[in-house]
Amino acid sequence: MTGHFIETRLTAARRIALAPQDPGPIPEGHARLRLAAASLCGTDLHYFSDFANAGFMLRNPVTLGHEACAYVEDPNGSDLAPGTLVALNPIMNCGICPACQRSEENLCTAKKFPGSATTVPHLDGFFREIIDHPVRCCRPVAAGVDPCHLTFAEPMACALHALNKGGVTADQNVLVTGCGPMGLLAIAGAVARGAVVTALDLREGAVAVATDVGAGSGLVSGTFDPAELTGRFDVVIEASGAIPAFNTALDAVRRKGRIAILSNMALREAEVNLNLIMLKEIEVVGSFQFNREFEEAVRLIETGAVDFDVLTAAVYPLAETSTALEEMAAGRAFGKIVLTGTGLPAGG
Numbered sequence: 001m002t003g004h005f006i007e008t009r010l011t012a013a014r015r016i017a018l019a020p021q022d023p024g025p026i027p028e029g030h031a032r033l034r035l036a037a038a039s040l041c042g043t044d045l046h047y048f049s050d051f052a053n054a055g056f057m058l059r060n061p062v063t064l065g066h067e068a069c070a071y072v073e074d075p076n077g078s079d080l081a082p083g084t085l086v087a088l089n090p091i092m093n094c095g096i097c098p099a100c101q102r103s104e105e106n107l108c109t110a111k112k113f114p115g116s117a118t119t120v121p122h123l124d125g126f127f128r129e130i131i132d133h134p135v136r137c138c139r140p141v142a143a144g145v146d147p148c149h150l151t152f153a154e155p156m157a158c159a160l161h162a163l164n165k166g167g168v169t170a171d172q173n174v175l176v177t178g179c180g181p182m183g184l185l186a187i188a189g190a191v192a193r194g195a196v197v198t199a200l201d202l203r204e205g206a207v208a209v210a211t212d213v214g215a216g217s218g219l220v221s222g223t224f225d226p227a228e229l230t231g232r233f234d235v236v237i238e239a240s241g242a243i244p245a246f247n248t249a250l251d252a253v254r255r256k257g258r259i260a261i262l263s264n265m266a267l268r269e270a271e272v273n274l275n276l277i278m279l280k281e282i283e284v285v286g287s288f289q290f291n292r293e294f295e296e297a298v299r300l301i302e303t304g305a306v307d308f309d310v311l312t313a314a315v316y317p318l319a320e321t322s323t324a325l326e327e328m329a330a331g332r333a334f335g336k337i338v339l340t341g342t343g344l345p346a347g348g
Ligand SMILES: [Zn+2]
Pocket: 041, 042, 043, 066, 067, 154, 155
């Protein structure tokens, strides 16, 4: 197995090199997989643009990507059947620290995560044809699941974690601020739970996708009176990363309601209306990655209840990862950009 497989490597800001892949022996406890589909995340975009993310500089070239699914090529003694499509859980937790013992793998202090500067030495991510991944982090799926949908398992798990942290259940009024890919997935997940969802964004096109995916109403900032929202929502999912949107959330949530922060809030000088947290007894909760929600996300994908085609902005073959990241950087794509591995059709 040499020569004709490729991997992508981020060698400097805005530079992706394609290199032949020559995988060595399969590490113990891992299976050898062949990429079926992967998707681009905001984290990948930060590394691509700046060679850094959230203050973590990359120390050496790395393969990006932590959202993917793949076919089993060599089970390496495990009971995974060759050819099976598996969803890849990128959280490789230690299993023994206090967080792991509480089933909070997302907060494991010794976890490994692919395509990230937080693990040193950096662990290569999924934007490559051959992937060796821990068998325990491979979730086989039912036949017939579309790989371009299954690659949403990881980001959908993040969105479902935010819904769980916010306590979203059927019939609640839920506001999602920000209709980027994460906000859209939170909307789709909340709709699947039977919540009544309102979507808010600055961009009309993003709001249109939100209503296509099931939001009962879509609001474009600047085109309505914000006072209409005051106190109307049981839960707000903050997915924009913008402090004005967080202030909207504080106003829009009802008394004793909850706000779950799913976004990366960039530090900048802006005033947060903190007093409302006291006056309305608002619970503000953070949401970082996911735990049991990975399984929940895969099951949701298996049901076919969510229209992931509507949430897909574009599809590129793996060899065009750089073009795909440039398209994401341009900010015109609403929804996710998906990469396909060998043997899967591209385009669309
Ligand atoms: Zn991601």
